Amino acid sequence: MNHPFEKIFSYQLSSRLEDTGVYTLTSQERAWLKTMLDHPAAAEALEPRTIAKLRECTLDDETQDFAGDLLQKAGSRETQVFHPLLAPIRRILRHRQGITIQCRTKKGKLNDPQLGIPHKLEYSMVKREWYLHWYNTATRAPMHTRLCHIVSVEEDRMARERYEEQAARAAKRLSEWRRHEATIEVIRIYNAELTRILHAFSCFDKRVEFDEEERTYRIHLTFTDSEGQFVLTKLRFLGKRVRVAEGDYLKWRMRETARKALALYGADAEKVQAEPRGEAESPTPTASVPVDRNPA
Amino acid sequence: MAKESFDKEIQFLRLLALTGGGYDRQQFAGRLGISVHTFDKTVRRLREVSGDADFADLFRYGYADSAEPVLLFLYRAKSMKESESRRLPILLTALRDNPQTAAELLDACCESLPLDAAMPDEKTIRSDLRYLEEIGVVRREPGGRPYRYVLNNELTDCLSRKELIDLYEFVDIMANTQIPSVQGYLLRDNLKKALRSAIPEDEWNDGLLEPFAYKYHYDARILDEAHLYTLLSTIRRRRRISFQYFSPKNRKSYSAKDTNPLFGRENEPRREATLPLKIVYDHQYGRWYLIGAASKGRIVKFRMEGMIEIAEEDAVPEPYFAARQEQLEEKMRYSWLIDTGETVTVRARFYRPLDGQADFIEERVRLQGQWGEIKEETPESFVYEIQVNGVTEIRPWLRGFGSSCEVLEPADLRQSFIEEWKEIGDYYEPSV
Numbered sequence: 001m002n003h004p005f006e007k008i009f010s011y012q013l014s015s016r017l018e019d020t021g022v023y024t025l026t027s028q029e030r031a032w033l034k035t036m037l038d039h040p041a042a043a044e045a046l047e048p049r050t051i052a053k054l055r056e057c058t059l060d061d062e063t064q065d066f067a068g069d070l071l072q073k074a075g076s077r078e079t080q081v082f083h084p085l086l087a088p089i090r091r092i093l094r095h096r097q098g099i100t101i102q103c104r105t106k107k108g109k110l111n112d113p114q115l116g117i118p119h120k121l122e123y124s125m126v127k128r129e130w131y132l133h134w135y136n137t138a139t140r141a142p143m144h145t146r147l148c149h150i151v152s153v154e155e156d157r158m159a160r161e162r163y164e165e166q167a168a169r170a171a172k173r174l175s176e177w178r179r180h181e182a183t184i185e186v187i188r189i190y191n192a193e194l195t196r197i198l199h200a201f202s203c204f205d206k207r208v209e210f211d212e213e214e215r216t217y218r219i220h221l222t223f224t225d226s227e228g229q230f231v232l233t234k235l236r237f238l239g240k241r242v243r244v245a246e247g248d249y250l251k252w253r254m255r256e257t258a259r260k261a262l263a264l265y266g267a268d269a270e271k272v273q274a275e276p277r278g279e280a281e282s283p284t285p286t287a288s289v290p291v292d293r294n295p296a
Numbered sequence: 297m298a299k300e301s302f303d304k305e306i307q308f309l310r311l312l313a314l315t316g317g318g319y320d321r322q323q324f325a326g327r328l329g330i331s332v333h334t335f336d337k338t339v340r341r342l343r344e345v346s347g348d349a350d351f352a353d354l355f356r357y358g359y360a361d362s363a364e365p366v367l368l369f370l371y372r373a374k375s376m377k378e379s380e381s382r383r384l385p386i387l388l389t390a391l392r393d394n395p396q397t398a399a400e401l402l403d404a405c406c407e408s409l410p411l412d413a414a415m416p417d418e419k420t421i422r423s424d425l426r427y428l429e430e431i432g433v434v435r436r437e438p439g440g441r442p443y444r445y446v447l448n449n450e451l452t453d454c455l456s457r458k459e460l461i462d463l464y465e466f467v468d469i470m471a472n473t474q475i476p477s478v479q480g481y482l483l484r485d486n487l488k489k490a491l492r493s494a495i496p497e498d499e500w501n502d503g504l505l506e507p508f509a510y511k512y513h514y515d516a517r518i519l520d521e522a523h524l525y526t527l528l529s530t531i532r533r534r535r536r537i538s539f540q541y542f543s544p545k546n547r548k549s550y551s552a553k554d555t556n557p558l559f560g561r562e563n564e565p566r567r568e569a570t571l572p573l574k575i576v577y578d579h580q581y582g583r584w585y586l587i588g589a590a591s592k593g594r595i596v597k598f599r600m601e602g603m604i605e606i607a608e609e610d611a612v613p614e615p616y617f618a619a620r621q622e623q624l625e626e627k628m629r630y631s632w633l634i635d636t637g638e639t640v641t642v643r644a645r646f647y648r649p650l651d652g653q654a655d656f657i658e659e660r661v662r663l664q665g666q667w668g669e670i671k672e673e674t675p676e677s678f679v680y681e682i683q684v685n686g687v688t689e690i691r692p693w694l695r696g697f698g699s700s701c702e703v704l705e706p707a708d709l710r711q712s713f714i715e716e717w718k719e720i721g722d723y724y725e726p727s728v
Binding site for chain 1: 302313314315316319323344369371372373374375376380381382384385388389392427428431432433447448449450451452454455459462463465466467469470472473474475476478479480482483486489490492493501503504507508509510511512513514515516521522524525526528531532574575576577578579580581582583601628631632633634647652653654662663664666689691692693695696697698699702710713714716717718719720721723724725
């Protein structure tokens with residue numbers, strides 16, 4: 001039976017094998033791979049010849065068919081696990097070279113090709129989509145582009161020194177990416193739901209503090225501009241269980257949400273003029289956002 | 297040797313991962329229901345396993361820096377006898393290149409082990425080989441006695457360098473985006489070593505090991521995979537189980553065994569019993585549930601993170617199991633997550649963004665709206681309709697859209713949204 005607690009995985013063993021170059025592969029790892037080879041992403045990520053070899057090597061490993069016994073709920077539709085541009089972009093990243101990249105805007109307009117330095121490929125578990133982080137050498141702006149908006153990307157060969165210099169500048173710009181801090185307070189009567197609330201924030205950089213005297217939990221979050229929207233979605237998701245204690249921007253957005261939502265229901269007509277919609281999830285939270293997710 | 301349980305470590309790591317290491321020792325120990333002394337002992341042990349001196353720092357979430365699953369080291373916690381941890385590396389190294397018999401391996405051990413170490417006998421070597429063969433790490437070569445064994449690394453040996461890189465990247469993606477993932481992460485660790493030995497030093501680049509980053513991941517999800525295979529196997533074999541259950545609403549998430557019998561009765565948590573039917577992974581929070589049948593076929597639900605000391609009980613007859621599972625499937629057809637309550641129709645109007653922006657609202661509804669359908673589309677808005685068991689589970693999702701979503705039906709859900717937005721608005725009134 002598959003049991004992830006095996007002696008062979010023990011740290012005592014792996015630390016002794018560390019420098020020998022010896023590694024071991026168990027049936028359960030091969031069985032896992034065998035199951036994954038049946039996923040449509042395998043045919044996109046691997047060459048048919050490689051898949052054939054891997055199948056051959058996993059013939060004797062028994063897989064557990066648990067599809068019917070294991071359900072996944074409330075996930076995003078899995079629209080994309082692999083993207084055809086991953087391989088060529090990875091190759092450019094491995095070669096440490098620049099790119100010539102041409103993208104479409106969200107509305108479908110085709111932009112002119114631009115020069116840049118690729119930084120990293122990132123998958124969002126929420127959007128179920130791949131993004132390329134890159135640095136636009138002409139505008140010196142860090143960029144964040146969905147792979148599905150990239151029309152073409154080609155290697156822009158440059159000398160190693162030039163690459164290193166540009167990459168260092170890109171890394172610096174990307175690290176200057178604005179970080180925000182906010183403190184979220186769990187409303188005391190919902191303390192019993194703490195684990196649910198902590199789970200909701202578990203994908204962020206955070207620290208939890210418990211005030212013994214007030215019996216109050218506070219979650220200190222750190223996030224970037226591009227994560228700000230998702231923090232807001234989580235706050236709305238949790239509703240009245242939590243309150244932004246510190247963080248003016250989030251407070252303002254939550255107040256606006258409540259105001260506009262009430263206007264929508266006609267519930268607060270005296271205070272608010274009809275102003276039905278639209279602030280829920282604007283993809284760029286403030287005007288000062290340095291990151292263009294929709295390169296112009 | 298008694299079966300090693302990792303319940304304490306799992307609860308411990310979950311709490312650490314969820315809180316980002318923000319509690320002090322006393323608070324931490326209190327929540328785990330253990331003494332500060334036991335707390336310190338556990339920290340020491342886990343620190344040793346993780347090989348990381350600055351333990352709490354592990355849990356400052358830093359997806360941008362690394363796609364390493366920080367909690368994977370839990371699965372490296374199984375302990376070994378000192379003699380075994382010296383012997384096995386010698387065997388594995390010897391088995392890498394050439395097929396070996398047990399007697400040859402014994403010689404290799406005698407040569408490599410320090411003089412003061414206890415020397416194994418051939419019987420011990422045979423039992424090591426049996427274990428390694430059973431878990432698929434070595435295979436027996438064709439031919440008669442004496443049997444020869446060799447390391448079973450065909451999977452990586454048969455690949456070209458390019459194929460190995462492709463495989464590593466594929467495994468990286470699948471382990472990070474699919475469940476279950478623990479075996480994938482373990483395989484990924486081994487493939488790292490395969491890459492190291494396949495790629496010459498002067499061409500090496502650390503970037504090979506971290507090809508991608510993953511955003512908005514629920515790290516703690518892999519902790520529950522510790523029980524996953526046990527539970528799946530009991531489902532397949534139609535066996536009941538019993539276990540200790542700590543409801544998530546309980547402040548303590550673990551309770552040390554009492555050594556003082558005077559307090560034993562009072563503190564003993566109740567053991568639950570159930571017939572496991574299905575396991576559900578909830579993507580909204582990254583949590584796992586076990587759904588089972590209690591006596592008289594009543595459906596019961598448990599959060600897997602609250603289950604410890606799981607023990608197998610008797611099996612039930614197949615027709616009984618099939619009837620329960622069918623009944624459950626019927627009841628869960630319209631569960632947003634796991635609610636098996638009464639089915640209601642929820643209708644909500646979603647407003648598209650203004651200012652000619654791309655319609656991310658509809659995109660998100662289509663992506664996350666499960667089996668609900670979009671009806672009545674206009675340029676400004678559309679109506680989404682879904683049949684769902686109860687409104688509790690879909691509610692947070694609808695609320696997440698803020699003022700881009702107006703609940704139309706049922707009326708009491710609509711009313712409660714109005715009240716909740718009022719309450720939330722009050723949190724942010726300047727006077728508050």
